[in-house]
Amino acid sequence: MTIRIQLSRLPHGEGLPLPAYATAHAAGLDICAAESLTLAPGARHAVATGFAIAIPPGHEVQVRPRSGLALKHGITCLNTPGTIDADYRGEVKVILANLGSDPFEVTRGERIAQLVPAVVTQAVFDEVDALDDTDRGVGGFGSTGR
Ligand SMILES: O=c1ccn([C@H]2C[C@H](O)[C@@H](COP(=O)(O)OP(=O)(O)OP(=O)(O)O)O2)c(=O)[nH]1
Numbered sequence: 734m735t736i737r738i739q740l741s742r743l744p745h746g747e748g749l750p751l752p753a754y755a756t757a758h759a760a761g762l763d764i765c766a767a768e769s770l771t772l773a774p775g776a777r778h779a780v781a782t783g784f785a786i787a788i789p790p791g792h793e794v795q796v797r798p799r800s801g802l803a804l805k806h807g808i809t810c811l812n813t814p815g816t817i818d819a820d821y822r823g824e825v826k827v828i829l830a831n832l833g834s835d836p837f838e839v840t841r842g843e844r845i846a847q848l849v850p851a852v853v854t855q856a857v858f859d860e861v862d863a864l865d866d867t868d869r870g871v872g873g874f875g876s877t878g879r
């Protein structure tokens with residue numbers, strides 16, 4: 734399934750690659766940093782991407798980490814999966830966090846995360862006096878064993 738998403742480049746995004754799939758059937762479009770910075774161990778930063786998007790209603794875009802950065806450097810998206818709402822028109826930012834033990838250099842133009850578009854189901858909550866019974870009941874958080 735393919736959807737079309739309008740993208741508006743911001744002045745500081747000039748010259749950067751657009752979000753792009755690295756391979757034919759990739760799930761995520763890689764996105765690049767629009768700024769350079771050093772992330773100290775334990776630090777976080779909302780990294781600019783240099784673009785804003787208009788997602789079709791009924792969809793969202795998830796911002797996910799890249800596994801290579803996570804495995805090799807301890808770099809992740811702190812709020813993963815980040816949520817870009819369909820009605821958001823601000824700059825897409827990537828909240829990178831350095832969970833590694835060394836400072837990490839983010840270089841403008843480097844691929845720092847990936848965007849995964851998804852269909853959204855909205856819900857309306859109906860308050861009731863009691864919920865129906867199930868085998869699980871209130872058990873959770875490991876109640877079925879390890
Ligand atoms: O990784 C992210 C997560 C969010 N956003 C932008 C788009 C999203 O639509 C908006 C709000 O995100 P979210 O709902 O996760 O944050 P919030 O703390 O609830 O802020 P708000 O009160 O603005 O909804 O921030 C990003 O650019 N990158």
Ligand SMILES: [Mg+2]
Pocket residue numbers: none
């Ligand atoms: Mg919100």
